[in-house]
Amino acid sequence: MRVHLGSDHAGLELKDHLLNWLVDQGHEAVDHGPFVYDAADDYPVFCLRAAEAVAADRQDGMDSLGIVIGGSGNGEQMAANKVTGIRAALVWSEETATLAREHNDANVISVGGRMHTEQEMTRFIEVFLGTPYSDEERHTRRIGMLAEYEKTGNLPPLPESALKPQG
Numbered sequence: 001m002r003v004h005l006g007s008d009h010a011g012l013e014l015k016d017h018l019l020n021w022l023v024d025q026g027h028e029a030v031d032h033g034p035f036v037y038d039a040a041d042d043y044p045v046f047c048l049r050a051a052e053a054v055a056a057d058r059q060d061g062m063d064s065l066g067i068v069i070g071g072s073g074n075g076e077q078m079a080a081n082k083v084t085g086i087r088a089a090l091v092w093s094e095e096t097a098t099l100a101r102e103h104n105d106a107n108v109i110s111v112g113g114r115m116h117t118e119q120e121m122t123r124f125i126e127v128f129l130g131t132p133y134s135d136e137e138r139h140t141r142r143i144g145m146l147a148e149y150e151k152t153g154n155l156p157p158l159p160e161s162a163l164k165p166q167g
Contacts, residue, residue, distance in 0.1 A: 001027050001028070001063060001064060001065060001129065002027070002028040002030060002057060002062060002064035002065075003027050003028065003029050003030065003032065003064065003065050003066065003067060003129070004030045004032060004050040004051075004053040004054050004057075004064060004065075004066040004067070005018060005019065005022075005029060005031055005050055005066070005067045005068075005069070006032040006033060006034060006040065006043075006046035006047040006048075006049055006050030006051070006066070006067075006068050006069075006076075007033075007034065007043070007046055007047070007068065007069035007070060007076070007113070008034065008041050008043035008046065008047075008069075008070045008076070009034065009037055009038055009039050009040075009041050010069075010071035010113045010114055011069025011070050011071070011111075011113040011153075012034060012037055013113070013118075014069050014118060014121055015031070015067075015069055015109070017118055017122070018067060018069075019124065021122060025129075027129070028124050030050075030053060032046050032047075032049040032050040032053065032082045033045070033046040033049070034046055043068075043070050043075050043076050043079060043123075044075075044079045045089065046068075047070075047076045047079040047080050048080070048082065048083060049066040049077050049082075050066045050067070050068055050080070050108070051066055051068070051079070051080035051082075051083040051086045051088065051108055052083055053066070054066040054083075054086060054107055054108055055083050055084060055085040055086055058085060058107065059085070064107075064129060065107055065108065065129060066080065066088070066108035066109070066129070067108070067109050067110075067111070067125060068080050068088065068106065068109075068111075069096045069108045069110070069111055069112075069113050069119075069121075070110075070112065070113060071112060071113060071114045071115075072112040072114065072115060073090050073091075073092075073110040073111045073112035073113075073115065074090060074110075074112070076088075076110045076167070077090045077108075077110035080108045080110065084150060085107075085147075085150075086107060086108055087104055087105060087106045087107055087108070087119070087143070087146070087160070088106065088107075088108035088109070088110050089104060089106040089108070089109060089110065090110045090111075090112075091109050091110065091111055091124045091128060092111075092112070092114070092115065092116070092124075093124070094123060094124060094127045096124075096149050097109065097125070097127040097128040097131065098127055098128075098131050099130055100128060101131035101132065101133060102131055102132075102133065102134045102139075103134065103136075103139050104139070104143065105133040105139070105143055106128075109124070109125060109128045111125070113125060129136055138151075
């Protein structure tokens, strides 16, 4: 599988580790930067490129995924989610990695390089990459709602149970 990576200075060491780890696991790793440590760099520069590449691959029918890394992973997830077609999940445990794939068909994982050990984060990524989407109808329906909103800006209709009774 092709895996696109982007980070900022806080995620640089983990990204460099993952580039080798991914190749050792049989994946094609694509590095979108940064390539040198710069404490003043800006995560959107690199994370948007990684997410754009995942979206482009998927549009071309490829089954690629992405990894974005920062200090907490929060901003990097937000940046990736600005790209049309990307569902980036902030992952902080094996369970959140599994659920991001099984329930949300997330195509980008975001991790905080300052939040966990290298071993823990590598495991989260391993779980994420190895977990398939469940393809359950309820999850597919919800992802469809998000995709429709992303495309049209129209909110999904409220269910009858959410409507206030008249009177």
